[in-house]
Amino acid sequence: MKIYKANRKGFINYLLIGSLILPIAIFFMDKSTFSEKPFILLPLLSPLILIFWIYFDTSYKIENNELIYRSGFLRGKIGIPNIKEILKGKTMWSGIKPALARNGMIIKFNKYDEIYIAPENNDELISDLVKLNSEIKITEYKPK
Known part of the structure; x- marks a missing residue:
């Protein structure tokens, strides 16, 4: 089990x-x-x-082949085999956002589900997810 701290920069x-x-x-x-x-x-x-509560409780961890997120009252699990794509460096402005900062990552899983998270180090979390599911498509977002 590895715990990833949330990025606490910006508006929060x-x-x-x-x-x-x-x-x-x-x-x-x-x-x-x-x-x-x-x-x-x-x-x-x-x-x-x-x-x-939200500021100090937000974190992510990988345990039992699942990505577990928690941020205040938002808590959940995503099966790592269900993850289809990760958009790195993009901010999602609506939807489920257990995150405190911008420029995190959008994780697309199942058929139409997506969630926005913002760990301190995007690359570390992505590499650990890819080790468990090599079929995850990684897309680097570059603003225009």
């Missing part, structure tokens, strides 16, 4: 910083509200907890 970092600053800024703008009603802080901290 700005979202995390922004969600940290918002409750602090509101607290300093009106301290009396928080001293009178401390429970009002809970709605401000809920998104922060969700973002932290």
Whole structure:
């Protein structure tokens, strides 16, 4: 079993910083509200907890001939023999995305299914997948 960390670059970092600053800024703008009603802080901290969960929980691993992904509440398994093609360096803007960064890879499996993941090192994960299924077609995406 090998675990691949998620690439944590880009927009997720700005979202995390922004969600940290918002409750602090509101607290300093009106301290009396928080001293009178401390429970009002809970709605401000809920998104922060969700973002932290996704940020620290996102990872991928290969185990028992399956690619296992997890990112917060998104969890699943892909049978490596079912993988048909990997588009390396491309970002998918809709669909299932257990990823935190751009320029990851789109994995096409079964007949019409695809998922976007973004490990720290695309090449390492691709080489390990190809060792287990040599029929995977690798396509390098080059922007125009």
